[in-house]
Every structure is written in structure tokens, then in C-alpha cells.
Amino acid sequence: MKSRGKLGGGWSSLGLPAVFILCIFVFFLGFFGSSLLSQQVETEFSFHPRPRVLNEKEYEPLPRGDSGDDFLTTIPFQVLSWIPRAIYFPGFATAQQCESIIKMAEAQLRPSGVALHEGDTLESIKGVRTSSGMFISADEDKTGILDLIEKKIERATMIPRRHGESFNVLRYEIGQRYLQHYDTFNPAEYGPQKSQRMASFLLYLSDVEEGGETMFPIENGESKTAAHDFKKCRGLKVKPRKGDGLLFYTLYPNGTIDPASLHGGCPVIKGQKWVATKWIRNEVELY
Numbered sequence: 523m524k525s526r527g528k529l530g531g532g533w534s535s536l537g538l539p540a541v542f543i544l545c546i547f548v549f550f551l552g553f554f555g556s557s558l559l560s561q562q563v564e565t566e567f568s569f570h571p572r573p574r575v576l577n578e579k580e581y582e583p584l585p586r587g588d589s590g591d592d593f594l595t596t597i598p599f600q601v602l603s604w605i606p607r608a609i610y611f612p613g614f615a616t617a618q619q620c621e622s623i624i625k626m627a628e629a630q631l632r633p634s635g636v637a638l639h640e641g642d643t644l645e646s647i648k649g650v651r652t653s654s655g656m657f658i659s660a661d662e663d664k665t666g667i668l669d670l671i672e673k674k675i676e677r678a679t680m681i682p683r684r685h686g687e688s689f690n691v692l693r694y695e696i697g698q699r700y701l702q703h704y705d706t707f708n709p710a711e712y713g714p715q716k717s718q719r720m721a722s723f724l725l726y727l728s729d730v731e732e733g734g735e736t737m738f739p740i741e742n743g744e745s746k747t748a749a750h751d752f753k754k755c756r757g758l759k760v761k762p763r764k765g766d767g768l769l770f771y772t773l774y775p776n777g778t779i780d781p782a783s784l785h786g787g788c789p790v791i792k793g794q795k796w797v798a799t800k801w802i803r804n805e806v807e808l809y
């Protein structure tokens with residue numbers, strides 16, 4: 523009786539407002555405590571805010587297979603679009619590598635060609651592609667730079683290098699462009715094909731002061747209705763920067779041509795654009 527009285531007296535001496543504040547405090551402690559905990563769980567298992575930087579001390583390479591690497595590779599990339607599947611690789615090549623490739627190509631540039639559809643004439647294709655270019659394979663490059671680049675593309679795509687055509691090195695000067703087109707050869711337009719281009723890798727060899735973006739006019743299925751307006755530079759635009767890479771897939775995984783892989787090169791407004799393109803086929807050496 524006495525003690526109960528004492529206890530009761532103790533609580534009541536704290537006062538009702540103090541008990542109320544204590545309750546609120548305990549509530550918020552629980553509330554924030556649990557959200558803190560769930561945030562921790564989230565960073566552990568999701569990709570946000572950014573994946574943890576790989577560190578060899580944290581991730582030991584696994585024992586490799588006979589054809590594998592015994593080291594970890596980091597190739598930073600950004601998914602630019604899922605429709606089409608387009609990936610950007612900042613700093614894929616060094617400035618010196620880019621400059622050497624340009625030097626190699628410069629002496630052998632010719633006006634670029636286009637594949638003819640049925641019914642195309644030299645007159646009708648005039649102005650479609652106004653760049654100059656040349657083809658060079660990694661074997662032909664005695665400096666070994668194209669060999670390195672090709673190996674890196676192989677790693678980034680996991681498509682063996684034998685599937686790649688020779689590098690097509692192109693130069694676009696002011697006003698030069700490539701109207702929107704497909705890199706694939708639709709059998710309905712070009713007749714039966716022994717193999718198909720499944721992906722395209724563009725390595726930008728120069729910065730362009732203005733213009734020269736690679737554009738995907740129907741990225742995410744948009745502006746399909748404006749298809750007649752084919753000379754406009756619109757949709758997803760990728761700004762060329764020396765050493766950066768752009769990979770996009772031109773076929774769906776099931777082998778059908780991806781209509782969203784339609785792309786072009788916006789006219790160069792200021793500066794010069796140099797790019798090395800590698801088209802990757804779904805079959806080895808059948809073109």
C-alpha cells in the first residue's frame with residue numbers, strides 16, 4: 523500500500539506533460555530507428571545511389587577458366603536508352619590513341635558510300651552521307667592501338683572480335699551529316715542476307731565544338747508520326763567527345779531488327795567530327 527502509493531506519487535510528480543513528451547520521444551525513436559535500418563538494407567541490395575567502387579581488396583578475382591581473365595576489369599558505362607539498347611562508355615580510349623587513329627586514317631580518306639536499296643540511284647542517294655572515310659582492320663594497324671580497342675570492345679559486348687567488321691574511320695566536316703538510317707540490312711529491302719549486323723560500336727575520336735551528335739529519332743518509340751521529317755536532328759542525341767564510346771544493339775535478342783535502332787549523324791556546325799565505327803555481325807565473316 524505504501525509502496526504503491528509511493529510509485530503512484532512518483533509518476534504523478536513527473537506530471538502529465540512530461541509523460542506525454544516521453545511517449546512521443548519513444549515513438550519517434552522507433553520511427554526513425556526503423557527507417558534508418560531499412561535505408562541501410564536498401565543501399566546494401568540496390569544500385570542506388572551508385573554501385574560500390576570495385577576495389578581489389580574487397581573483391582578478389584575468382585580462379586579463372588582457361589579462356590578467362592585473372593584480373594578484374596572496370597569499364598564505366600551509362601545506359602542511355604533501352605529502346606534501342608544504347609550504352610555510353612566515357613573515356614573508352616585515350617586521347618593519344620584517338621589521335622593516332624586519326625593520323626592513320628587521314629591519308630586514305632575517300633568519300634563514304636551507302637548501300638543501295640532497290641530503286642536507289644546515284645542521284646537519289648546524293649547528300650544522304652557526306653562524310654569521308656576508310657576501312658582499317660586491327661591486323662593492318664602496326665601500332666597495335668586498334669588491337670587494344672577491339673579487345674576492349676570485345677570485353678564490353680562479350681561478342682568475340684571475329685564478329686566485327688573492319689573499323690570504318692570517318693571524318694565529318696562542317697555541314698556534313700548522315701541522314702537517319704539502319705545499320706542492318708532488312709531482307710525485305712536488300713534481299714536475303716548471310717549475316718546481319720547485330721550491334722554498332724562508335725568510338726568518337728574528336729571533340730566537336732557544335733553539332734555532330736549521333737541521334738536516335740524514335741528512341742522510346744517517340745515521334746514515329748514525324749518520320750517524314752527525316753532531315754531534322756531530333757530524339758536522343760549523343761554528343762561526340764574524344765575517347766568516348768557508344769554501343770547500340772540493332773537486333774533484338776531474338777534476331778529481329780530493332781526499329782528503334784534508326785539513327786543518324788547531325789550536321790557538324792562547328793569543328794570536325796572523327797569517329798571509328800565497328801559493326802558487329804551475328805555470324806563470323808559472312809558478309
Ligand SMILES: *[C@@H]1O[C@H](CO)[C@@H](O)[C@H](O)[C@H]1NC(C)=O
Pocket residue numbers: 774775776777778
Ligand atoms: C522479337 O522480339 C521483339 C522484342 O521483344 C518482339 O516485339 C517481336 O515480336 C519478336 N519477334 C519474334 C518473331 O518473335
